[in-house]
Amino acid sequence: MPREWDGIVSQYINRKFSRPIARFLAKFPTITPNHISILSFLIAFTSGLAFFFHRPILGGILAQFSSIMDGADGDLAAITNRISPFGGFLDTVLDRYADASILLGMICHLFFISDTRNMIYVMVGVVALIGSLLVSYSAAHAKSKLGITFNKGFAAYAASRDVRLFIVMLGGILNQIFITLLVLAILTNLTVLTRIWITRGLK
Numbered sequence: 001m002p003r004e005w006d007g008i009v010s011q012y013i014n015r016k017f018s019r020p021i022a023r024f025l026a027k028f029p030t031i032t033p034n035h036i037s038i039l040s041f042l043i044a045f046t047s048g049l050a051f052f053f054h055r056p057i058l059g060g061i062l063a064q065f066s067s068i069m070d071g072a073d074g075d076l077a078a079i080t081n082r083i084s085p086f087g088g089f090l091d092t093v094l095d096r097y098a099d100a101s102i103l104l105g106m107i108c109h110l111f112f113i114s115d116t117r118n119m120i121y122v123m124v125g126v127v128a129l130i131g132s133l134l135v136s137y138s139a140a141h142a143k144s145k146l147g148i149t150f151n152k153g154f155a156a157y158a159a160s161r162d163v164r165l166f167i168v169m170l171g172g173i174l175n176q177i178f179i180t181l182l183v184l185a186i187l188t189n190l191t192v193l194t195r196i197w198i199t200r201g202l203k
Contacts, residue, residue, distance in 0.1 A: 007160030010071055014162055017068045022075035033082055036073035037091045040066050044098030048105030051172070056109070060172020063102050067165040070095065095161065096136060102168060103129045103184075106177050121178050128181045131188025135159050138195045146199055155198055159184075159191040 006015065025031050044066035050059035073091060077083045107125035110118075142148040150156040157163065164184060171180025 006071075007162035008157050009067070009160075009162035009166045013166070014068045014071045015075075018071035019075050021068070021072045022079055025072070025076050026079045029080075031076075033073045033077035033080075033087050034090055036069060036076055037087070037094050040069040040073060041094040041098045041101075043069060045101045047168075048101035048103075051102065051105030051109045051177070054109060054113070056172040056175045056177060058172075059102070059105060060169040063165045063172065064169035066098060066102075067162050070098075070161070092136070092140075096133060099132050099136075099161070099164070100129065102165075103132060103181070106168070106181060109177055110181070121181075124178065124185050125181045128185040128188065131159070131185055131192060132164060134192045135164075135188050136161070138192050142195060142199055148199060150195060150198075155191060155194045158194075159188045164188070 025036065043062055047059045047062035047066060050056070050062055070091070073087075077087060103125065107122055107129070110121040110125060139150055142150065164187075167180060167183055167187075171177060171183075
């Protein structure tokens with residue numbers, strides 16, 4: 001399902017790839033946007049496995065490829081006029097599974113290379129995972145319960161999914177998994193707190 005707005009990485013990087021991919025896929029009527037949503041999830045799941053098996057460069061590249069394909073499903077839906085409420089729902093749910101798969105893979109990577117004195121690594125990863133899920137949760141509930149859409153400023157762009165996965169890609173390529181999780185932990189939870197501040201007092 002097409003986004004109401006695009007994150008910074010989607011605007012300047014991902015759409016340059018996802019739209020040509022979608023135009024190519026549109027030539028094959030049997031391929032639906034839902035198929036691409038599932039493919040995007042499977043790529044993200046493979047990214048998580050790559051991190052789990054200590055292949056951070058591959059994991060990072062796959063995370064970014066998953067992000068591009070996550071845009072391709074919406075582009076394909078728009079091009080072929082197959083936008084549907086179910087497609088949007090499926091895409092949203094699979095995105096959460098994808099995010100969890102990647103971050104859990106990164107957490108396990110740190111867990112197996114650290115000793116008990118470095119459990120702080122795992123704790124930071126858990127905070128990053130919670131923050132990532134709450135970014136999406138807070139956006140959905142602000143819209144459904146308060147009629148607010150975060151589409152500008154820090155609350156919208158700082159920890160959008162495309163930005164998070166781009167950070168994962170950079171962290172994987174540089175093999176800086178802990179630093180990546182630390183950045184995500186701070187960025188996501190600060191975004192959620194900012195959204196709470198913005199919506200304070202609203203009913």
